[in-house]
Every structure is written in C-alpha cells, then in structure tokens.
Amino acid sequence: METILDVKNLHVTFDTYGGSVQAVRGVNFSLKKGETLAIVGESGSGKSVTTKALMGLVAKPAGRIPQGEILFNGKDLVQLSDKEMQKVRGKEMSMIFQDPMTSLNPTMKIGKQIMEGLILHQKLSKQAATKRALELLELVGIPEPQKRINQYPHQFSGGMRQRVVIAIALACNPQVLIADEPTTALDVTIQAQIIELMKDIQAKMGTSIIFITHDLGVVANIADRVAVMYAGKIVEVGTVDEVFYNPKHPYTWGLLGSMPTVDSADEKLVAIPGTPPDLIHPPKGDAFAARNEYALAVDFEEEPPLFKVSDTHYAATWLLHEDAPKIEPPQAVKRRMKGIAAEGREQS
Structure with a gap:
C-alpha cells in the first residue's frame, strides 16, 4: 500500500517558566492509504501533541518543532507557513476532537458550520454547499437532515454532535482523518455507533485514520496497526494482533493488564x-x-533502541537484547490480552 504520511524524528517542545518541556522526543511512524493507526498511552504521553503537530496546531510561541519532518504526499509540513497550512487543514487533513461542544460554534447553525469548509476549500456555491451538507448529514446517520441543518448545536445530543463534527471533518474528502479520543465523552452504546460509523466511512471513502485513545478495546475493534507512546516516544509498534497477542514492552504489558475484561471480572487489575x-x-x-x-x-544508563521483532513489529526494550534474561508477561496480563482482543472483535 502507498505511504501517505511519514513522520521522521519529530520533536515538539514547549517553553515554560519552569523550563522547556520535551513533549515529543524523536517520534517516527508512517501511515498508509486506507489504513487505521491507533496511538495509545497514558495521559501526558505525547499522543495529542504529536497529532496537533501534524495539523500545524502546536500553540506558538511557547510550542515549537525544533527538529523532525512530517512528510505528507512528499511535502514537509514542518516547513510550511501558517497560511500554507490553512490550505492543508480541513481540505487534505482533518481532525475530530474529544469534546464536540468545543469544536462547534454554539451561535451558528450546524449547516453553516459544515458549509464553511466547502465554500472555502472546494469553492462551492452556497446552493451546492447546502446540498453537500445535507448529503454529509445523511452519511453520518443524522435523521431528518432537512430539518437538522437549520438547528444549533445545543439542540443535538452528545452523540449527534459528534456525528456533526465528523461531517465537518469529512466535508472536503480529506486523505487523512485524525480522531483525538472521539468517543471518550460518550456512553458505551454511542461509542460503538461512532466507531462503526468511522469504519463504514473509511470503507466507502478510503480515508486513512489516526485514532488516539487510551481504550484498548476500541483499538482492537478499529485499528490495523498500533503505536504505544510513553514519555514522548513510541516504545512499541506493530499490527493489532502483534501488540495484543505478543506484546514485548513492559509498558504495553502494564496497559493491557490495567484494562478490565468480562473474563477477568474477578481478578484485580x-x-x-x-x-x-x-x-x-x-x-x-x-x-x-x-x-x-x-x-x-x-x-538506567542507556536508552534502548527499537529492536525488531518482525518486519512490522518493533519494541524499545533491553529485554529484547540477545543477552537479556527471557521474561514473559505475567499470567494475569496474558489473560487480559486475549480477553480485550476477543471483546473488541465481537463488537466489530
């Protein structure tokens, strides 16, 4: 498959009164056409900052990218001016944020909010933009689009607002869609509907998706590949099966072990x-x-390199060195690994 996005040695730093926070420290990953890459890790691991850097949304002047490349269709986004990035954002790359109410303008009808990007990037007339907005509302599963297009965000439920945000993100048929914990603020039933919607849209439109989450059950359901982040670095990357059934980094073991499953309900996390x-x-x-x-x-002395486990699976842990002792994940973690993967597949 064709590589659409290639991130190389990305560093993001924030200058504060206490010193420079090295939020992202040498991140490397690629994204193929039509693929879903999940980025997982605890809060503060650098997931959201990484994807905001892709969109040119690192807050300046405090935030900066001191080094690294973000190659999108061959051009380095790091080198683009703010004005040039405005042409990429929304048109070629779009982002869905965690809370739809912070993404939507409460004083503007949702139809107008969807039409903005269509008129700006696609140069559509108001009539053509209205027609496309109705099609998008239907695509994301909002009933009675003719009525809903003239309503305000407060007239929608949380799940419906998230669908509107997805419609806005998809308006210009972006090649890459970044979803930053888009289901966290929703209840479990609505979460499943939003995940199903994104999978359906990807199948229809061939969009590449970067999905940020801390919910490993969601990852098992939606992702093709998984990148595990810790302290601003990717510590393990591989296919979903490799990361769930054969994780190599102790941090990945910890994440898997801390997730409850139906089979492990009687066990301590x-x-x-x-x-x-x-x-x-x-x-x-x-x-x-x-x-x-x-x-x-x-x-405690030397940072581990990314050791190769397979052609698609790498992990940054000295436990993979040929001279290291052979250590397996704890049994409780092994049971959860299988349980989370199985539950994710049952939902898909």
Missing part, C-alpha cells in the same frame, strides 16, 4: 506503579525504567 517522568528533565536511559519491575541495570 494490574496497576502500573509510579507516575510518568518530568519531561523538563527527561531521565537518563529508559524513561520507563523507574516504573518497570523488570528493569535491567542498563535501563
């Missing part, structure tokens, strides 16, 4: 001890070492 490191002063060696019960002496 496996908590990851400690807290993420201070990224004003990132620790020496492996950033996860202080929280890792399997840490080796070298973890």
Whole structure:
C-alpha cells in the first residue's frame, strides 16, 4: 500500500517558566492509504501533541518543532507557513476532537458550520454547499437532515454532535482523518455507533485514520496497526494482533493488564506503579525504567533502541537484547490480552 504520511524524528517542545518541556522526543511512524493507526498511552504521553503537530496546531510561541519532518504526499509540513497550512487543514487533513461542544460554534447553525469548509476549500456555491451538507448529514446517520441543518448545536445530543463534527471533518474528502479520543465523552452504546460509523466511512471513502485513545478495546475493534507512546516516544509498534497477542514492552504489558475484561471480572487489575517522568528533565536511559519491575541495570544508563521483532513489529526494550534474561508477561496480563482482543472483535 502507498505511504501517505511519514513522520521522521519529530520533536515538539514547549517553553515554560519552569523550563522547556520535551513533549515529543524523536517520534517516527508512517501511515498508509486506507489504513487505521491507533496511538495509545497514558495521559501526558505525547499522543495529542504529536497529532496537533501534524495539523500545524502546536500553540506558538511557547510550542515549537525544533527538529523532525512530517512528510505528507512528499511535502514537509514542518516547513510550511501558517497560511500554507490553512490550505492543508480541513481540505487534505482533518481532525475530530474529544469534546464536540468545543469544536462547534454554539451561535451558528450546524449547516453553516459544515458549509464553511466547502465554500472555502472546494469553492462551492452556497446552493451546492447546502446540498453537500445535507448529503454529509445523511452519511453520518443524522435523521431528518432537512430539518437538522437549520438547528444549533445545543439542540443535538452528545452523540449527534459528534456525528456533526465528523461531517465537518469529512466535508472536503480529506486523505487523512485524525480522531483525538472521539468517543471518550460518550456512553458505551454511542461509542460503538461512532466507531462503526468511522469504519463504514473509511470503507466507502478510503480515508486513512489516526485514532488516539487510551481504550484498548476500541483499538482492537478499529485499528490495523498500533503505536504505544510513553514519555514522548513510541516504545512499541506493530499490527493489532502483534501488540495484543505478543506484546514485548513492559509498558504495553502494564496497559493491557490495567484494562478490565468480562473474563477477568474477578481478578484485580494490574496497576502500573509510579507516575510518568518530568519531561523538563527527561531521565537518563529508559524513561520507563523507574516504573518497570523488570528493569535491567542498563535501563538506567542507556536508552534502548527499537529492536525488531518482525518486519512490522518493533519494541524499545533491553529485554529484547540477545543477552537479556527471557521474561514473559505475567499470567494475569496474558489473560487480559486475549480477553480485550476477543471483546473488541465481537463488537466489530
């Protein structure tokens, strides 16, 4: 499959009174046409900052990209001016945010909000834009679009508002759709509907999706590949099956172990001890070492490279070094790995 997006050695820094926060530290990943890549990790791991950098939405002057490339269809987005990025945003790349009420203008009818991008980027007439807006409302499953197009955001439920946000994001047929925890604020039933909607839209339009979430059950349902982030770095990346059935990084084990499943209802959840490191002063060696019960002496001295597990599976842990002791995930984690993957597939 054709690679549509290639991120190379991306760094994002925020200058604060306390010092420079190294929020993203040398991230590399690619996205293929029609693929869904899930980025997972705890809050503060750098997921949202990474995707905001892709969209040129890192808040300036505090936020900056000191180094790295974001190659989109061969052009480096890091080098584009704000004006040039405005032509990319909404037209070629779109983003769905976590809370639809922060994305929608409460004083503007939703039809007008959908039409804005169509008139700006597609140069459609008002009549043509209205027709397309009605088609988009129908596409995302909003009943009575003729009536709904003239209503305001407060007249919609949370799930319906999220559908409107998706309609706005899809208005100009973007090649890449970034979804930043789009189901977190919704109840479980509506979550499943939104995930199903996104899968359906991807099948119809061939859109590439970057899906940010902390819910591994959602990942099993929607993603082709998974990138696990910790302390501003990708520590493991692979296909869904590789990450769920053969995870190699102890942090991935911790994430899987902390997720409840139907089969493990009687078991205690496996908590990851400690807290993420201070990224004003990132620790020496492996950033996860202080929280890792399997840490080796070298973890506190030297940062591990991404070791190759297969052609599609890599993990940054010294446990994969040929001289390291052979350590398997705990049994409780193994049971959850299978349970989460199975439940995700049952929903799909």
